[in-house]
Amino acid sequence: MTTATREDLEQIRELARSVATGRIAPHAADVDAQARFPTEGYRALVESQLHAVVIPESFGGVGADALTGAVVAEEIARTCATTQQVSGANELFSWPLLLAASEEQKQRWLTPIAAGEALGAFALSEPEAGSDVASMTTRATPTEDGWWRLRGTKRWITNGGVADCYVLFAVTDPDAGGRGISAFVVEKEDAGLSFGAPEKKMGLKGSPTTEIFLDDVVLPADRLIGGPGEGLKIALGTLDRTRTGVAAQAIGIAQGALDVAVDYVSTRRQFGRALAEFQGLQFMLADMAVAVRAARLLTHTAAEEIETLSPTMGAAGAAAKLFASDTAMRVTTDAVQLLGGAGYVKDFPVERMMRDAKITQIYEGTNQIQRIVIARDLLRRAAH
Structure with a gap:
């Protein structure tokens, strides 16, 4: 890079x-x-x-x-x-x-x-394996001629049905737990691959999210990424890096909502003066701005740790994602409040931003999972 x-x-x-x-x-x-x-x-x-x-x-x-x-x-x-x-x-x-x-x-x-x-996509989650990735049930079994046969279902897949290629994770050794998961590339035209109807979501409505069904999808040996059993390591290594992207996405949503709120209170007048002149609303704006700034700094620091391959980059990304997504939810909610009734209707984008913000607290590991990642890193370092 x-x-x-x-x-x-x-x-x-x-x-x-x-x-x-x-x-x-x-x-x-x-x-x-x-x-x-x-x-x-x-x-x-x-x-x-x-x-x-x-x-x-x-x-x-x-x-x-x-x-x-x-x-x-x-x-x-x-x-x-x-x-x-x-x-x-x-x-x-x-x-x-x-x-x-x-x-x-x-x-x-x-x-x-x-x-x-x-267009690419990443297929890790399943109907019964979200945060608990190691409990996935999608199976990849070797064939006599050295290929792989995949069966199972993936869920919550961004760009599902639209993407041309998917990095997809499946169990190749059911007795090995998390060390029995492998990564494959599956292409949209592969026989036996099909997609569910797009999910009807609260936010990010134009981003297609579907289930993926694998009904005896047979893949040649060169579709395996890394070695057998390296899938979980690859998935977690990916998420250690992309959670910083989720944090940045959350910051963007929050900044957009703050921009709209500042513009609105600067022009909207009540009781003979601009809303921006009321100290109570100024304090709300200040708190929103401080939170966005802090989230941005956490995220940029996490990005720098990725580049140096810091041993704490996973915890840094988790901290950035946790704080930034909570900030996005709080700032967009406050932006709706600052706009009053105007914030609750689609004439202004803050209600969309509030709906979009919610998923940043959930995907690529819920914020409860991020706290576990951070705590484990703290305890691991303390033990050494």
Whole structure:
């Protein structure tokens, strides 16, 4: 990865903000209202090379570092979290390959993602295995000719049915617990692969989320990523990195809501003066701004730990995701309150932002799980 200078960061922030404001924001309300794929926004990201910045230059990507990725995610989510979520799934797809795939596998699947010719997804969760990943029941059994036969169901899959390729996790050794899970690439056209109807969600409505059904999906040996039994390690290594992206997404949602609230109270008048002149509302805005600033600093620090492969980067990402997502929920709720009745209707985007914020406390590990990650890291370091 290429480490960005401060000047580079500001340039890419300006680019991402310009694209988000000019080409994504105009469609955000309609994407939410129609629960449709954010075609215009995603196309704008592809044309600006902001749709998969983590992919290295050797595969046609930007090769951005984690901090740059966080900056891009924040700016996109500030106007449309759905569009950011769709592109963020490319990062979820890419990291397992970057961590464990062969050069041939990386070239095969990362190059079309980087070119905007394919869309990626990450299939880990199941109907009965969400936070408890090791209890998954999807099975991959070897065939006599050295291939793999997959059976099972995956759930809550972002870009399900739309993505061209999926990093999918399955049990290859039922007796080995978490050490019996392996990672595979499954392609949309593989025989036996099908998808459920899109979930009807509270927020991120234009980001397709479906179940994936594997009915005797037979894969050649070169679809295995890493070695047999390395899947859980690959999945957790991916999440240690992408949780910082969720934190950045949450910050973007919160910042967007704060921007709307500041503008509204500055122009709305009651009792003969602007709402912004009431000290009680000023205090609310100040608390919102402090929380957003603190979340951003936590997230940027976590991104820096990823680049240095710090032994505490998992806990840093968990802390950033925990604090930023709680901040997004609190700030968007306060923004709705500051707008009063106007905040409760779709004329203003804060009600959408409030709905979008909620999922950041849930996916890629609930905030209860993040607390476990942080506590375990504290206790592990104390023991040593």
